Amino acid sequence: MDEFFAGLVPVLAATLRVATPLILCAMGGLFSERAGIFDIGLEGKMLSAAFVAAAMAAVTGSAWLALAAAIGISVLLGLLHGLACITYRGNQIVSGVAINILASGLTIVFGMAWFRRGGQTPSLPPEARFMPLQWPGADMVRDLPVIGPVYAELIGGHNLLVYVALLLVPLAHWVLGSTRFGLRLRAVGEVPLAVDTAGISVAWLRYRAVIICGLLAGIAGAYLSIAQNAAFSRDMSAGQGFIALAAMIFGKWRPLPAFGACLMFGLLDAVAIRLQGVRLGSFGEVPVQAIQVLPYLLTVILLAGFVGRAVAPKAGGIPYVKEH
Amino acid sequence: MKAPRQPLPAWIDVGLIPLANVMLAFLVAGLIVLAVGVNPLDAVHVMLIGAFGYPEAIGYTLYYATNFIFTGLAVALAFHAGLFNIGGEGQAYIGGLGVGLVVLALDGLLPGIFLIPLAILGAAGFGAVWALIPAWLQAYRGSHIVITTIMFNFIAAALMVYLMVNVLIAPGVMSPESREFAASAHLPLLHMVLRSAGFAMGESPLNLSLLLALACCVLVWVFLWHTRWGYELRAMGQNPGAASYAGINGRRMILLAMGLSGALAGMMAVNELIGVQHRLILNFTAGYGFTGIAVALMGRSHPFGVVLASLLFGVLQQGGAELAFEFPTITREMVVVIQGLVILFSGALAYMTRPWFESLFVLLRRPSAAAAAGTERA
Numbered sequence: 049m050d051e052f053f054a055g056l057v058p059v060l061a062a063t064l065r066v067a068t069p070l071i072l073c074a075m076g077g078l079f080s081e082r083a084g085i086f087d088i089g090l091e092g093k094m095l096s097a098a099f100v101a102a103a104m105a106a107v108t109g110s111a112w113l114a115l116a117a118a119i120g121i122s123v124l125l126g127l128l129h130g131l132a133c134i135t136y137r138g139n140q141i142v143s144g145v146a147i148n149i150l151a152s153g154l155t156i157v158f159g160m161a162w163f164r165r166g167g168q169t170p171s172l173p174p175e176a177r178f179m180p181l182q183w184p185g186a187d188m189v190r191d192l193p194v195i196g197p198v199y200a201e202l203i204g205g206h207n208l209l210v211y212v213a214l215l216l217v218p219l220a221h222w223v224l225g226s227t228r229f230g231l232r233l234r235a236v237g238e239v240p241l242a243v244d245t246a247g248i249s250v251a252w253l254r255y256r257a258v259i260i261c262g263l264l265a266g267i268a269g270a271y272l273s274i275a276q277n278a279a280f281s282r283d284m285s286a287g288q289g290f291i292a293l294a295a296m297i298f299g300k301w302r303p304l305p306a307f308g309a310c311l312m313f314g315l316l317d318a319v320a321i322r323l324q325g326v327r328l329g330s331f332g333e334v335p336v337q338a339i340q341v342l343p344y345l346l347t348v349i350l351l352a353g354f355v356g357r358a359v360a361p362k363a364g365g366i367p368y369v370k371e372h
Numbered sequence: 373m374k375a376p377r378q379p380l381p382a383w384i385d386v387g388l389i390p391l392a393n394v395m396l397a398f399l400v401a402g403l404i405v406l407a408v409g410v411n412p413l414d415a416v417h418v419m420l421i422g423a424f425g426y427p428e429a430i431g432y433t434l435y436y437a438t439n440f441i442f443t444g445l446a447v448a449l450a451f452h453a454g455l456f457n458i459g460g461e462g463q464a465y466i467g468g469l470g471v472g473l474v475v476l477a478l479d480g481l482l483p484g485i486f487l488i489p490l491a492i493l494g495a496a497g498f499g500a501v502w503a504l505i506p507a508w509l510q511a512y513r514g515s516h517i518v519i520t521t522i523m524f525n526f527i528a529a530a531l532m533v534y535l536m537v538n539v540l541i542a543p544g545v546m547s548p549e550s551r552e553f554a555a556s557a558h559l560p561l562l563h564m565v566l567r568s569a570g571f572a573m574g575e576s577p578l579n580l581s582l583l584l585a586l587a588c589c590v591l592v593w594v595f596l597w598h599t600r601w602g603y604e605l606r607a608m609g610q611n612p613g614a615a616s617y618a619g620i621n622g623r624r625m626i627l628l629a630m631g632l633s634g635a636l637a638g639m640m641a642v643n644e645l646i647g648v649q650h651r652l653i654l655n656f657t658a659g660y661g662f663t664g665i666a667v668a669l670m671g672r673s674h675p676f677g678v679v680l681a682s683l684l685f686g687v688l689q690q691g692g693a694e695l696a697f698e699f700p701t702i703t704r705e706m707v708v709v710i711q712g713l714v715i716l717f718s719g720a721l722a723y724m725t726r727p728w729f730e731s732l733f734v735l736l737r738r739p740s741a742a743a744a745a746g747t748e749r750a
Contacts, residue, residue: 088522132720141456141518143720145665146712153708154404161408161701290522297519335538341530344523351515360516 057197067314069268071213073292076264083257084237084363088144091289092151097122097269099155102169102280105176119266126262137367167282178207178275209271220303237361240368294347313343397713422694423687431576437686441585443664446637448673453629454609459521460637461661462528463499467638470498472652479554499638507630511623550652581643589675669719
C-alpha cells in the first residue's frame, strides 16, 4: 500500500504541474469562447508571454515584473484579436492563426537579436523565478506514511502559479455562472442581439472577454518559462495551447468539466513519460505517441458526438453587426 | 462576409485594397527589421539578390514556390466551399506517407514511368483520406472542421513519429529516416532536363513537380469556374442555404471540397520526397502547410493569385536564408513573421483599410460627379 502511494504521489504531483498551463489557458479560452469569440490563438499568446517573461526576468531579475510583462504582451495580442474580430469583423480563425504564426516567428527573431543564444534566453537564477513553496511543517510530516508525501509533495511544494491556476477554476465557475457579468457574457455568446436590445454593448463585453483570456494565457506563458523552467526555449509551448483548447471543448465549454479534462490530459502526459520503454503485460510496449495523441483523438471523438455532445456557443465565430 | 457599404470599382476592391493590405504587412515587417538593428532597405536588397541574384538562386526560389502552390491551392479550394482547412500540414505529412509506402514497396519492381505516377497518386490519395475524415465528421456528425483539422495535424505528427521510429526506419540507421528510394523513383531535376535539352541552368532542387503544381492550378481553375461541380461547390460556399434549396447536396460538396483540398496538400510531398529528399524523413512539411493559408489569403483564393503569392513566398523563403547569413542579428524566422503579418493584414484585418478607401474614393469622385451634373444641366 505504502509503495503504491509512494509511486502515486509523484505522478499526481507531476500531473498538477503539467496541467497548470492547460488550466490557465482553458479558463482563458472559456471566457473568450463563451462570449462568442473563437480563440485558436491561445498557443501564440502563451508562447509570446513565455518569451517576454523570460526576457524580462533575465534583464530585471524580478519574477513579478516578468509576470506583469507576460500578461501585458498576451493582453495586447488579445486586443489585436479583438480589433480584428470585434471591431473589423474579420475571421476569428484567420486572426488566431495569424497570432500563432507571428508568435512563433517573433519570439525567435527577437530572442536571437537580444540574446544571441539560438533563440534561447539566459537561464534564470532562483530569485528571478517562481520557485516551489515549502508548506509549513512539510519537513516534519514528510516521513509519515501516506499523509506525509501527500502534504509535502502533492498539496505543498508547488510554485505560486499552480495555486493561482487551481483557485481560478472555482472563480471562473462563479463568475460565469453566478454573476451579472458572467450571465451577460454567456448571453453575448448565444444571442448577442438580445444583449444589444437590452442596451448593453456587445463589443465592450466581448473586448472584456478577450482581455481576460489574454490575462490568463499570459500567466500560463510566464509559468512555462519562469516557473516550470528556468529559461525560454524556442517553440516551448509545444502545442499546449491546442491541448488546452481541446480540454475546453472536452469540458463542453464549462469551467469544472474543462478543469477535469485538463487534469486528465495532464495525467496522460505524466504517465506517458513514465511509461517510456515499459512493457505492460501482454500488450507489450505501449508507444508513447499513442498516449500523447489521446487528448486530440478523444476531442475528435467527443466533437463528433460519439460520446455525449459538445455544443459550442451559438454565436461563436460570427461577427456581430449592430442594426441601425 | 458583410456586404460593402459603398460600392467601389473592381480595380480598387480586388486590386488596390489587397495590395495595400500586403504593403501594410511589409511595412510592419520593415519596422521589426529596423527594431533588430538592420536597415530594411538593405534587407530587401540582400533578399532579392539571394532570391534572383545568381543562377542557382532562381531554382531554389521556384522550388520553394512549388511547395507553396500546392498548399496554397489546397487552402484556396476549401475557402471556395466556405471551409477553412487548417489541416494542410497534416495532410501533406500523410501524403508523404503515401509516397513513401508506394515507393518503398514498388521501387524494385516498376520502372520510373509507372512508379512516379503511382507515387503521385499515393500522395494525393493519402492526403485526401486525411482530409476526408474531418470532412465526413463535419458533414455527417456536425463537428467543427477547424478544430478537427487542427487535431488531425497533431495526430498525423504522432502517427508519423511512431511509424518512422518503429516501422519504416532503415536498418542500421540511428536517425528516423527510411532507406533511400531507388533511382527510378527520383523525379528529374529541372536543371538536368534543361541541360539535356541544351539549356544551361544553375543546380538547384527544382524538379518537375513545378509543372505538376502549375497543372494543378489550371485544373483547379477549370474545375471551379467551368464545371458543374465547381459551380455547386462555390454556390455552397457563398450561401449554403440557397445552395441546398437549389438542390445542391451540401454534404457531398463538403466531402468533394475537402477531398480535393487534401489531395492538393498531399502532393506537396511529391516535391519534397521524390523530388529532393529521396527518402521518407520526419518533419519534411516544415510549416509549408500553414504558409498555404497566407498564400491563399494573399492570392485571394484564385489559382493565378496563388501562383503569384507562392512566388513571393518563394522569394522570401530563399532570400530569408540569405538574410540570416548576411546579418548576424536576423534569423530566417523573419520569414515566418512576414507570413504571420500577411495573414493578419490580408486576412484578419482585411476590412480595416476598406473604409479608408471608401472615403478617399468619395472624396476624389465628388468634383467629377459635380462636373457631370453640370454638363447635364447645360
